[in-house]
Amino acid sequence: MTLKLAYENVGAPDLYRRGLRPETAPLGVLLVDIEADLVIRDGDQVVMAEGLFPVAELARALVGWLDGDRDDFDFDSMSCAESGEVRIVGSAEGWRVGSVSAPGLWTSPVGWDVLVAEIAQFVKAVRKDVMALGVEPGLIPVLAKLADDPAEVRAAAQAAFDAPEGIGTIASYWTEVPLPATGTWNVPGKGGAQADVVLTAP
Structure with missing residues (x-):
């Protein structure tokens, strides 16, 4: 199976309803208000699908996780009632991605290099869309700690960042x-x- 973190229809409609602009809105507001329809897939299987999901906040949290101690990841969002709307859990078989909203559904285990490459691709896409909205890309930090990872992990992450944009989303x-x-x-x-x-x- 193939792990995929995907989204579409990114925007910040609530930001404008608040009378704010992307260029000047506070950090916390931007993280909550930049939303998209998020889908986590394992091949053809949809593990989690959520509309109006705070993708900028998720991307920022994932970067912080990769740059941190890398224990199991539970997305603790300012706009979600419960922690764990996106979860990443490690085991002897590999890393699986799921959601507290669908406790019985998980992606198949993948290696650390595969997980990092997919996160890097997701972060790259969100940073690009954040810039297109007029927000400074620094809202989502760059991955820094990968320098300490094995060569194959760094290569997988670099390949994700260097991948061509393709023909875009539907x-x-x-x-x-x-x-x-x-x-x-x-x-x-x-x-x-x-x-x-x-x-x-x-």
């Missing part, structure tokens, strides 16, 4: 783009074909 596509069978590109005529997905190359 949510990033424009859909139903008019193709002007009649009319022009800007003013398509009636009955023109519609494209489900349009990809543009640089």
